[in-house]
Amino acid sequence: xxxxxxxxxxxxxxxxxxxxxxxxxxxxxxxxxxxxxxxxxxxxxxxxxxxxxxxxxxxxxxxxxxxxxxxxxxxxxxxxxxxxxxxxxxxxxxxxxxxxxxxxxxxxxxxxxxxxxxxxxxxxxxxxxxxxxxxxxxxxxxxxxxxxxxxxxxxxxxxxxxxxxxxxxxxxxxxxxxxxxxxxxxxxxxxxxxxxxxxxxxxxxxxxxxxxxxxxxxxxxxxxxxxxxxxxxxxxxxxxxxxxxxxxxxxxxxxxxxxxxxxx
Amino acid sequence: xxxxxxxxxxxxxxxxxxxxxxxxxxxxxxxxxxxxxxxxxxxxxxxxxxxxxxxxxxxxxxxxxxxxxxxxxxxxxxxxxxxxxxxxxxxxxxxxxxxxxxxxxxxxxxxxxxxxxxxxxxxxxxxxxxxxxxxxxxxxxxxxxxxxxxxxxxxxxxxxxxxxxxxxxxxxxxxxxxxxxxxxxxxxxxxxxxxxxxxxxxxxxxxxxxxxxxxxxxxxxxxxxxxxxxxxxxxxxxxxxxxxxxxxxxxxxxxxxxxxxxxx
Numbered sequence: 472x473x474x475x476x477x478x479x480x481x482x483x484x485x486x487x488x489x490x491x492x493x494x495x496x497x498x499x500x501x502x503x504x505x506x507x508x509x510x511x512x513x514x515x516x517x518x519x520x521x522x523x524x525x526x527x528x529x530x531x532x533x534x535x536x537x538x539x540x541x542x543x544x545x546x547x548x549x550x551x552x553x554x555x556x557x558x559x560x561x562x563x564x565x566x567x568x569x570x571x572x573x574x575x576x577x578x579x580x581x582x583x584x585x586x587x588x589x590x591x592x593x594x595x596x597x598x599x600x601x602x603x604x605x606x607x608x609x610x611x612x613x614x615x616x617x618x619x620x621x622x623x624x625x626x627x628x629x630x631x632x633x634x635x636x637x638x639x640x641x642x643x644x645x646x647x648x649x650x651x652x653x654x655x656x657x658x659x660x661x662x663x664x665x666x667x668x669x670x671x672x673x674x675x676x677x678x679x680x681x682x683x684x685x686x687x688x689x690x691x692x693x694x695x696x697x698x699x700x701x702x703x704x705x706x707x708x709x710x711x712x713x714x715x716x717x718x719x720x721x722x723x724x725x726x727x728x729x730x731x732x733x734x735x
Numbered sequence: 736x737x738x739x740x741x742x743x744x745x746x747x748x749x750x751x752x753x754x755x756x757x758x759x760x761x762x763x764x765x766x767x768x769x770x771x772x773x774x775x776x777x778x779x780x781x782x783x784x785x786x787x788x789x790x791x792x793x794x795x796x797x798x799x800x801x802x803x804x805x806x807x808x809x810x811x812x813x814x815x816x817x818x819x820x821x822x823x824x825x826x827x828x829x830x831x832x833x834x835x836x837x838x839x840x841x842x843x844x845x846x847x848x849x850x851x852x853x854x855x856x857x858x859x860x861x862x863x864x865x866x867x868x869x870x871x872x873x874x875x876x877x878x879x880x881x882x883x884x885x886x887x888x889x890x891x892x893x894x895x896x897x898x899x900x901x902x903x904x905x906x907x908x909x910x911x912x913x914x915x916x917x918x919x920x921x922x923x924x925x926x927x928x929x930x931x932x933x934x935x936x937x938x939x940x941x942x943x944x945x946x947x948x949x950x951x952x953x954x955x956x957x958x959x960x961x962x963x964x965x966x967x968x969x970x971x972x973x974x975x976x977x978x979x980x981x982x983x984x985x986x987x988x989x990x991x992x993x994x995x996x997x998x999x
Contacts (some may be wrong), residue, residue, distance in 0.1 A: 481784045482797040516780040517842040520745045533746040536889070536933070574914035575839060578781040578846030585842050610899060625800070629974035634991060636872060636975040642988050645902060650838035669800070701900060710893035711900040724812060724941055724988055725902050 473693065474498050475562035477508045479580035481571040486668050486676070487570060487623055492678045494566070496619070497687040510579045513728055516551065518580025523549055540590035548589060555587040559712050565657065565692050567647070568621040570668075583732065584651055593655040604708050605619035608649075609700030612654035617690060618652045620644060623668045623684070633664070640664055645725040649698055658695045697730040705730075736763050736836040736955065739826035741772045741831040743844035750940070751834060751887055758830070758885070759942045760950040770822055781846025787813060790982045804854035812876060814851060819851040828954050831911070832885040834932075838907050847913055853958040857879065857918045857919040857984050867976070868972050872913075873919035873964030882916045883906060883924035885941065885947070903927055913962055922959045957968065969994075 480487035485619065490506065498505045506517075524538040534735040542548045548556075557564060567612060569576045576584075583631050588594065593613075597606030606614075622644070624631065644662055652659045661688050665671075665679050686693070700704045705717055719731040740758065741950055744751035744958060755771065762769045774778075785791060788802040788810050808810045812820075832891050833840045834902065840848075857877075861870030870878075886908070888895065895904040916923045927950050929935075948955070963969045967982055983995040 481782075481799065484796045485798075511782075511784065514780075516848060518745075518775075518779075519836075519841065520775065532748045534749075535745065572783075572908040573845075573848050573852065573918075574844040575845070577783065578842045578849050579783075580839075581839070581845050582781060582842030584837050588837065627974065629976055631978060632974075633987070634976040636970055636992065637914065638909060638978070638989050638992070641904070643914075646907055648911070650901065650907075653807060653838075706900055710891065710896075712893055712896060712898040713900070721985055721987075723897070724906050724990075725983075726988075728902070729898065 472563035473504045473506070473561050474564045474566065475506050475508065475558050476566045476568055477510065477580065477583060479510045479567075479577050479583070480512050481577075483509070483512070485539070486665075487568060488667070489676070490671045490679065490683055491568060491624075494568075494683050494687050497684045501688060502549075507560065508555060508583075508622075510583055513584060514540050517579045518700055519582070520539060523552070523586060525549065532689060533672075534592050536595065541587040541596060544593040553570055553690060554588070555583065556589070556592060559587070562570070563616055565613075565616060565618040565652075566621055567618070567652075569623075570623050571624040571643075572638065576647065588655065596655075599709075601708055603702045604711060607654050607701060608657070609653060609656065609698065610701075610702060611654070613652075614656035616657055617695070618657035619690075620647060620652075620662040620664075622662055622684070623665045625669050628666045631664075642725055648696065649725070649728060653696075654697045659698065660690070660693045698712065699728050699730050736827035737770070737825050738830065739770050739772065739822050740830045740832055741774065741844065741847060743774045743831075743841050743847070745775050747773070747776070750929075750935060751832065753940070754885065754887075754929070754943070754947055758832075758947050758951050761948045765952060770825070772822065772847075774847055779843055779847060780850070781843045783846070783849045787816070787850060789813065795951070796988070800859065802853060804859060805954060807853040807855040816850050816853070820849065820856060821852070821992075823851070827880055829877075829880060829882040829916075830885055831882070831916075832886075835888040835907075836973075838901065840911065852915075854921065860919070863908075865972055868970075868975060869942045869968045870920070870964060871918050872920045872983050873917060873962065874966060877916075878920035880921055881924060881959070882921035883950075883954075884916075884926040884928075885912060886926055887929045889933050890930060892930045895928075906989055911991060912960065913989070917960075917962045923945065923962065924954070924957050925958055929944050963992050963994050 478491055495505050524542050527538050569580050629636045630701050633639050648659050713727050718727050742755055759769050788806050791802050833844050860875045894898055894901045897903050912923050977991050982991050
């Protein structure tokens with residue numbers, strides 16, 4: 472299959488860079504095609520601004536969604552953005568790899584999302600009616616493709632555990648996994664997270680490498696996070712609230728949107 | 736008092752820009768000093784890279800935390816970063832204002848955090864021992880200052896409610912409120928969130944303006960989010976897990992870190 476890795480670390484000679492090499496080699500050994508968008512090497516423009524919409528008159532007020540919609544429809548987005556959109560369409564699986572900075576992705580990767588996820592491409596897709604609220608959350612342009620995060624963190628696993636002070640890692644990553652990957656239709660695999668990466672010795676790297684190789688070998692078979700699809704009947708339209716009693720007793724917050732055993 | 740507003744919208748002639756004007760006027764009417772960091776107008780560099788650490792030899796491997804630590808200690812960070820750090824030290828209250836893009840801040844504001852929050856300034860502060868794990872989460876450089884978010888969203892309030900498909904707004908903003916504001920010591924006020932901003936008419940703007948004026952009038956008196964301080968005894972050290980039975984029955988995830996009635 473075709474795998475796109477979007478890589479967002481400022482230093483290629485880093486643990487992240489080494490893990491990228493390990494993952495790429497393993498994917499190629501399995502016969503997959505791999506493309507890497509190394510955002511720092513590409514000098515990726517991180518900021519959405521007027522220059523992203525070349526056909527917008529210079530003195531016209533910038534409304535991002537409508538400008539994005541018009542330029543996407545007319546093929547007028549900038550070449551760097553169109554190139555990344557083409558890679559997304561080419562890929563069967565997309566991996567976002569980044570160091571966790573301030574509990575989310577670095578700015579350069581957020582800027583990749585902000586710019587590449589055009590209106591009509593990643594949002595604003597599909598019809599709104601009393602039975603559908605657009606093609607999103609499990610439907611959309613990326614439907615049928617898989618995606619996952621590869622994340623490195625300086626903190627300890629305990630700090631990101633159920634009672635850890637940083638918050639549970641799955642909750643910290645929910646806005647990305649659910650809001651950025653599931654939203655335009657990706658099937659989302661559990662994240663690969665490496666902790667205490669500033670203290671990693673050679674033995675630790677060997678173990679980590681084997682873990683990421685195993686994840687690369689099982690991309691097609693790993694069970695995804697069972698997020699609820701928006702238009703399959705679990706949500707009220709148009710309030711988009713989860714209907715009563717679908718969740719496990721006691722489930723609240725983000726976990727409502729993951730299908731569990733129905734006991735209600 | 737001194738108020739810093741960090742503003743991250745690409746169009747000054749936007750609802751966000753209008754709310755910025757309303758907030759600024761109200762603060763000045765109350766006798767406060769206001770500074771605005773309009774990141775787009777400043778052409779803020781969003782990406783952390785080698786150029787942020789001028790004393791780092793060009794061929795040396797970039798380790799962000801150690802480079803940041805050394806340059807901060809030696810006064811060698813770039814002038815734009817030092818300017819923002821000076822504004823933070825000047826301010827009694829800091830407001831981050833932005834449109835919610837993909838369930839978090841735009842890249843340009845994330846890049847402000849990534850670059851301005853140097854090691855030794857916003858993290859890597861204080862001693863580690865069996866009683867303290869650095870000055871963070873309620874202690875640190877920003878201790879004694881207040882902070883809050885002003886956020887605009889296109890979606891409906893229901894979509895961000897307790898059972899809404901996007902996830903509860905307070906959980907989506909937790910990584911910012913707790914991980915970016917509380918972490919270096921700010922006292923964090925509840926966020927101001929405006930919904931359905933693409934459909935706002937004049938009457939709606941009048942109501943919204945009055946709401947933000949009221950929040951600006953009560954900056955000093957609004958009750959903060961009662962996040963638990965890290966070093967006050969609620970957490971095990973060094974695993975930084977919340978000690979048993981401190982939370983309300985049934986509380987999980989991010990909500991563990993907000994002090995409630997102790998019923999355990």
